Amino acid sequence: MDYIPATEKDIKEMLNIVGVTSINDLVRDFIPAFTGKMNLPQPKSELELVRHMRGLAHTNKILRCFVGAGAYNHYIPSAVSHLLARGDLFTGYTPYQAEISQGTLQAIYEFQSFICLLTGMDVANASLYEGASALAEAALLSCSYTGRDRIFVKERLHPQYLEVLQTYCEGAELTLTDRIDNDTACVIAQNPDFYGNVENLHYLAEQAHRVGALFTTCIVEPTSLAILEPPGKYGADIVAGEAQSFGIPLSFGGPYLGFIAVKDFLLKKLPGRICGMTTDSRGNRGFVLTFQAREQHIRRERATSNITTNQALMALAATIYLALMGRSGLTTVAKLSYARAHLLNRKLEKAGFRNLNSKPFYNEFVVKAPRSAEELASRLLKKGIVGGVNLGEDNFLICCTEMNSIQDIDDFVSAVAGD
Amino acid sequence: MKIIFEYEEEKNTGHLQKEEEEDVCIELPDDISRKELLPIPNVNEVDVVRHYTNLSRMNFGVDIGFYPLGSCTMKYNPKVNEDAARAEGFSNLHPLSPEVCTQGSLKLMWELKEYLKDITGMDDFTLQPSAGAQGELLGVMMAKAYFRHKGEKRTKAIIPDSAHGTNPATASMCKLETITIPSDPRGNIDIRRYRESLGPEVALVMLTNPNTLGLFDENTIEISDLAHKNGILMYCDGANMNALLGITRPGDQGFDMIHLNLHKTFSTPHGGGGPGAGVLGVKSFLSEYLPVPQVVKRDSGYSLDYDCKKSVGRVRSFYGNFGMHVRAYSYIHSWGTKIRKVSEHAILNANYLQALLKDTFDLAYDRRCAHEFVLSSRRFGEKSALNIAKRLMDYGFHPPTIYFPLIVPEALMIEPTETESKETLDRFVLALKKITSELKEDPEMVKQSPLSTPVGRLDEVAAARRPNLRWRPSQRTNQSGSE
Numbered sequence: 075m076d077y078i079p080a081t082e083k084d085i086k087e088m089l090n091i092v093g094v095t096s097i098n099d100l101v102r103d104f105i106p107a108f109t110g111k112m113n114l115p116q117p118k119s120e121l122e123l124v125r126h127m128r129g130l131a132h133t134n135k136i137l138r139c140f141v142g143a144g145a146y147n148h149y150i151p152s153a154v155s156h157l158l159a160r161g162d163l164f165t166g167y168t169p170y171q172a173e174i175s176q177g178t179l180q181a182i183y184e185f186q187s188f189i190c191l192l193t194g195m196d197v198a199n200a201s202l203y204e205g206a207s208a209l210a211e212a213a214l215l216s217c218s219y220t221g222r223d224r225i226f227v228k229e230r231l232h233p234q235y236l237e238v239l240q241t242y243c244e245g246a247e248l249t250l251t252d253r254i255d256n257d258t259a260c261v262i263a264q265n266p267d268f269y270g271n272v273e274n275l276h277y278l279a280e281q282a283h284r285v286g287a288l289f290t291t292c293i294v295e296p297t298s299l300a301i302l303e304p305p306g307k308y309g310a311d312i313v314a315g316e317a318q319s320f321g322i323p324l325s326f327g328g329p330y331l332g333f334i335a336v337k338d339f340l341l342k343k344l345p346g347r348i349c350g351m352t353t354d355s356r357g358n359r360g361f362v363l364t365f366q367a368r369e370q371h372i373r374r375e376r377a378t379s380n381i382t383t384n385q386a387l388m389a390l391a392a393t394i395y396l397a398l399m400g401r402s403g404l405t406t407v408a409k410l411s412y413a414r415a416h417l418l419n420r421k422l423e424k425a426g427f428r429n430l431n432s433k434p435f436y437n438e439f440v441v442k443a444p445r446s447a448e449e450l451a452s453r454l455l456k457k458g459i460v461g462g463v464n465l466g467e468d469n470f471l472i473c474c475t476e477m478n479s480i481q482d483i484d485d486f487v488s489a490v491a492g493d
Numbered sequence: 494m495k496i497i498f499e500y501e502e503e504k505n506t507g508h509l510q511k512e513e514e515e516d517v518c519i520e521l522p523d524d525i526s527r528k529e530l531l532p533i534p535n536v537n538e539v540d541v542v543r544h545y546t547n548l549s550r551m552n553f554g555v556d557i558g559f560y561p562l563g564s565c566t567m568k569y570n571p572k573v574n575e576d577a578a579r580a581e582g583f584s585n586l587h588p589l590s591p592e593v594c595t596q597g598s599l600k601l602m603w604e605l606k607e608y609l610k611d612i613t614g615m616d617d618f619t620l621q622p623s624a625g626a627q628g629e630l631l632g633v634m635m636a637k638a639y640f641r642h643k644g645e646k647r648t649k650a651i652i653p654d655s656a657h658g659t660n661p662a663t664a665s666m667c668k669l670e671t672i673t674i675p676s677d678p679r680g681n682i683d684i685r686r687y688r689e690s691l692g693p694e695v696a697l698v699m700l701t702n703p704n705t706l707g708l709f710d711e712n713t714i715e716i717s718d719l720a721h722k723n724g725i726l727m728y729c730d731g732a733n734m735n736a737l738l739g740i741t742r743p744g745d746q747g748f749d750m751i752h753l754n755l756h757k758t759f760s761t762p763h764g765g766g767g768p769g770a771g772v773l774g775v776k777s778f779l780s781e782y783l784p785v786p787q788v789v790k791r792d793s794g795y796s797l798d799y800d801c802k803k804s805v806g807r808v809r810s811f812y813g814n815f816g817m818h819v820r821a822y823s824y825i826h827s828w829g830t831k832i833r834k835v836s837e838h839a840i841l842n843a844n845y846l847q848a849l850l851k852d853t854f855d856l857a858y859d860r861r862c863a864h865e866f867v868l869s870s871r872r873f874g875e876k877s878a879l880n881i882a883k884r885l886m887d888y889g890f891h892p893p894t895i896y897f898p899l900i901v902p903e904a905l906m907i908e909p910t911e912t913e914s915k916e917t918l919d920r921f922v923l924a925l926k927k928i929t930s931e932l933k934e935d936p937e938m939v940k941q942s943p944l945s946t947p948v949g950r951l952d953e954v955a956a957a958r959r960p961n962l963r964w965r966p967s968q969r970t971n972q973s974g975s976e
């Protein structure tokens with residue numbers, strides 16, 4: 075395929091206007107000239123391309139999924155992808171020119187609103203890359219606000235999130251600490267945590283605030299917010315995390331949807347784009363990017379973050395998803411996810427598994443298997459099930475959503491029960 | 494337009510099986526259960542579909558018209574790549590699936606890295622960074638790790654004044670101090686000032702090539718040689734790779750690292766501002782600092798390798814914006830060995846536009862350009878770039894990037910890309926010339942423009958002074974919500 079419309083005649087005329095005889099004349103200064111041969115595939119027609127890509131996609135195996143751990147298999151209503159694919163939304167970019175970007179801008183405003191309403195926070199931005207780096211941005215924000223450089227992380231944060239935090243801290247010359255004291259910039263806790271435990275973190279927020287630190291709740295499975303107390307209610311200053319659960323496909327790990335929401339007093343420290351409501355020259359309601367003096371294109375080395383391109387399309391998907399599901403739909407998702415996980419847990423306990431959750435759990439839980447995790451995994455695989463994450467020592471992290479039917483659950487149990 | 498929260502409460506449609514079908518009993522303690530009604534509205538599907546369809550009609554994208562937004566490479570996003578990314582085998586694959594289930598994805602990622610190595614002349618790649626800015630961040634982190642292992646403490650980054658804001662913003666996120674080097678009268682980095690700023694405290698030079706003026710730095714090789722003599726790493730901001738495909742390779746120009754914006758050069762769509770993919774390529778001596786995991790090819794198949802002691806760790810969960818990798822991979826397969834043509838036509842289109850417009854405006858630097866060029870509208874007075882941009886919308890065009898790079902007054906930064914026809918470019922030139930005469934004949938009208946858009950110019954001052962950044966339930970009563 076060749077997406078270049080210029081004809082031979084056009085090319086000749088254009089070269090003529092430019093005042094050269096060949097395109098090569100235009101790139102003579104680009105040195106050193108590449109004269110080798112590139113090891114690229116042969117050009118393909120669209121038909122050939124479709125065949126090739128289908129073949130690759132078929133090499134993957136999509137099985138019944140009981141894995142969560144930061145990526146959740148929820149149902150996506152059909153209308154989400156149809157609306158998302160509209161070229162006017164799909165093929166734009168950052169809405170710098172508000173007059174012809176009201177669709178994007180209003181959708182961002184709605185996204186920010188949804189995030190605030192779900193988390194109980196005051197303001198949210200237009201999106202960050204994904205959950206783990208969103209959490210790292212929360213840590214950077216806290217250090218910048220408090221002028222301190224230590225970060226406390228409660229146990230059972232998603233291990234990849236912890237790794238990202240470590241990497242960002244190393245780069246930004248900050249330290250992870252195991253004490254909450256007067257040098258602590260922020261206290262971070264995931265809720266539900268990596269094992270699925272849910273907790274009222276009020277006590278931790280108080281502990282943070284007593285020493286002048288900010289309290290950050292990390293949300294990785296946001297459908298939980300439909301039935302759980304929002305972090306804004308138990309003292310969070312920042313909520314950061316992942317919103318892939320809201321209408322975004324698993325897609326082997328990305329693109330997903332990072333978000334960050336804060337209490338009002340932290341607004342000027344937020345990273346990334348923020349959209350606000352205003353009026354236009356004709357007196358109509360309209361939307362613009364605002365508080366841009368925080369951002370790299372204005373502030374350069376003094377910006378709150380370097381983020382530029384974000385995950386706007388994914389934020390749009392989440393907005394459409396939430397609008398379609400509504401209060402009833404989202405609550406159903408949460409209740410079913412909860413119910414299926416608890417059903418599977420009960421059945422597994424009967425089959426000799428031991429639940430290791432120390433607190434009530436939402437839709438993920440950890441069990442100790444009566445046999446090795448490897449054997450478990452391979453038995454499940456034979457039944458076409460990806461059964462969970464092996465945490466070592468025969469411990470298994472299992473997740474259910476509304477997508478796991480009762481039949482799936484029975485198949486899971488029969489695969490692992492008995493000899 | 495209403496906002497979604499202003500719809501009257503409606504009957505919600507059944508996207509899922511009804512919960513009554515099952516005995517759902519939530520037994521969560523009171524102190525962790527939501528007490529208030531979930532404050533999001535129930536709107537029926539027809540209204541939701543109309544709502545977002547109507548929003549989309551107030552938007553502009555490449556599918557609607559010419560989008561010469563400089564530095565952003567707003568080329569056509571081939572539809573066939575969307576089908577590829579949406580294929581069930583890719584889109585429904587959980588990232589923690591066992592490797593027997595993920596061979597197709599891993600193969601794609603491995604091959605994509607191979608292609609990118611070849612295209613850039615680098616030795617290794619990571620696909621992990623989510624966008625260009627995160628690629629930069631990772632690059633600077635790796636540079637720091639590299640010097641730490643060598644036992645050197647270097648605290649500064651050299652960045653030209655034409656650079657994109659992410660470059661200095663990234664440096665300071667990693668606690669490096671920026672040394673800003675001015676540009677010379679030909680738009681190159683001022684080589685004398687550059688030489689003076691070299692020293693043992695400098696960690697890296699961050700260079701965009703061609704730079705944001707759309708000019709290939711004529712001293713690139715000398716710049717790299719000088720950096721290397723001082724033990725400094727050369728970082729290439731590869732946002733402008735659309736000018737170089739098959740023509741010259743950053744790896745051969747002396748760069749040690751480069752990030753690419755797959756969402757620019759390799760045509761992955763990023764409506765509304767993202768997603769991107771900011772893959773990072775490095776020379777072999779930096780390989781061991783790359784993030785984990787790395788995709789490797791073994792006799793038994795493709796696999797994810799977490800075993801790398803010097804790795805800086807991770808900059809995000811999982812493996813990157815995989816959906817973007819699929820599209821970029823598919824795009825590369827459509828072009829294959831003929832990929833040089835992309836850049837040739839991007840450059841031809843830009844030079845053609847520049848030639849037609851350089852007398853109407855002031856050319857920031859009077860040289861042949863690469864894939865984009867920067868005009869100054871200063872002869873039309875203050876705010877003229879803004880006014881021209883706004884008026885262009887009435888002619889059906891997306892405006893160019895304005896007021897960037899910062900070193901050009903009243904800057905109009907124009908990047909046509911290779912996917913635009915001569916006819917489109919001619920219409921654009923005509924519109925710009927028409928607007929310049931309007932500026933003389935009816936300047937008030939131009940200042941009022943755009944006149945044909947869903948909304949007029951927006952009050953940005955009010956937006957910042959009385960921030961309304963989210964809908965609140967209390968707003969329901971006092972909003973008109975007329976449609």
Ligand SMILES: Cc1ncc(COP(=O)(O)O)c(C=O)c1O
Pocket residue numbers: 381382383564565624625626627657659701705730732733754769770771
């Ligand atoms: C020259 C240049 N450098 C860096 C970036 C940052 O890349 P991204 O927006 O993908 O983070 C951009 C684009 O925004 C750019 O144009």
